[in-house]
Amino acid sequence: MLFSDLAGLTRRGLGGLNRYGQYGWGGYDAVQNRMKQMQDEMQRLVAGLTERPAAEREFPAINLWTNEEEVMVTAELPGVNAKDLDITVVGRMLTLKGTRGTTEEAKDDDCCHRRECRYGNFVRAIELPYEVDGDTVSAKLEKGVLTVTLPRADADKPKKITISAN
Amino acid sequence: MADTLDVKEAEAYDGAEHTRAVKVYTPAVDIVEKTNEIVVTADMPGVDDKSIDITLEKNVLTIYGKVDLDVPEKYRASYVEYGIGDYRRSFTLSEEVDRQRIEATVKNGVLKLVLPKAEAAKTKKIEVRAA
Numbered sequence: 574m575l576f577s578d579l580a581g582l583t584r585r586g587l588g589g590l591n592r593y594g595q596y597g598w599g600g601y602d603a604v605q606n607r608m609k610q611m612q613d614e615m616q617r618l619v620a621g622l623t624e625r626p627a628a629e630r631e632f633p634a635i636n637l638w639t640n641e642e643e644v645m646v647t648a649e650l651p652g653v654n655a656k657d658l659d660i661t662v663v664g665r666m667l668t669l670k671g672t673r674g675t676t677e678e679a680k681d682d683d684c685c686h687r688r689e690c691r692y693g694n695f696v697r698a699i700e701l702p703y704e705v706d707g708d709t710v711s712a713k714l715e716k717g718v719l720t721v722t723l724p725r726a727d728a729d730k731p732k733k734i735t736i737s738a739n
Numbered sequence: 740m741a742d743t744l745d746v747k748e749a750e751a752y753d754g755a756e757h758t759r760a761v762k763v764y765t766p767a768v769d770i771v772e773k774t775n776e777i778v779v780t781a782d783m784p785g786v787d788d789k790s791i792d793i794t795l796e797k798n799v800l801t802i803y804g805k806v807d808l809d810v811p812e813k814y815r816a817s818y819v820e821y822g823i824g825d826y827r828r829s830f831t832l833s834e835e836v837d838r839q840r841i842e843a844t845v846k847n848g849v850l851k852l853v854l855p856k857a858e859a860a861k862t863k864k865i866e867v868r869a870a
Contacts, residue, residue: 631820634820634821635818635820635821636816636818636819636820636821637816637817637818637819638811638814638815638816638817639814639815639817640813640814640815645811645814649782649784649785649821649848650784650847650848651782651783651784651847651848651849652782652846652847652848652849653847654847680773682774683771683772683773683774684771684772685769685770685771685772686770686771686772687768687769687770688769689767689768689769689782690767690768690769690780690781690782690849691767702817714847716784716785716786716787716847716848717782717783717784717785717786717847717848717849718784718785718848
């Protein structure tokens with residue numbers, strides 16, 4: 574996007590030159606606008622590097638741990654009760670769905686100094702690196718941290734091939 | 740203190756040095772001031788009632804939650820969105836708090852702190868009489 578804009582500038586910048594080989598007013602403005610646009614573009618690019626990507630801000634935040642035998646997904650779910658949480662596995666897709674109710678409702682004359690915690694419904698689908706055996710999946714929710722252990726399906730496990738000597 | 744806590748971040752702690760080699764995160768909080776009390780809710784996944792420390796010194800309230808760094812063995816981290824570490828956050832309280840009646844509970848990794856206002860600090864409504 575940035576590069577195509579640059580190309581555009583060269584073409585249009587040339588068009589802005591008047592017969593004395595200088596930028597006419599219209600041309601100069603156009604260049605200035607271009608410069609501004611490019612600046613904005615750069616700022617956006619830099620912001621993308623320093624801020625965490627949008628995907629990371631999704632709720633709940635998850636970590637994925639793997640080994641040859643199983644996948645373990647941990648998620649931060651503060652304030653979520655086990656009964657309000659639905660975990661489903663279909664193929665390689667793990668879905669966490671649930672709701673977090675508010676504990677402290679602010680009434681009209683109350684004053685909210687901070688409102689940072691997330692409430693309400695959430696759903697998050699996670700693609701797993703392996704096919705998993707849906708029947709042996711286990712999950713526990715402890716201290717606001719969910720741990721789901723998903724053993725790899727037998728059919729999907731790597732097979733060692735022995736070379737027979739002649 | 741940074742107010743933009745869309746993402747929790749480690750926060751430099753001025754003064755004391757660390758003796759635990761862990762990251763320290765800022766928990767997301769809700770603070771609701773009611774007529775008689777201030778309710779602080781803090782999201783601290785991984786913390787329970789034994790691993791939390793709340794101090795009120797003068798009018799600075801500090802919450803510190805210690806999290807077990809149980810990095811699973813035999814696994815490797817394939818994808819990481821959140822870091823595991825302790826939590827710390829301090830607040831300056833604007834009103835006098837009745838220290839004797841502060842209540843703290845932790846449930847599902849959420850700390851709820853009820854700070855009742857001292858009698859003297861409760862807002863008094865002043866009636867204006869018509870002359």
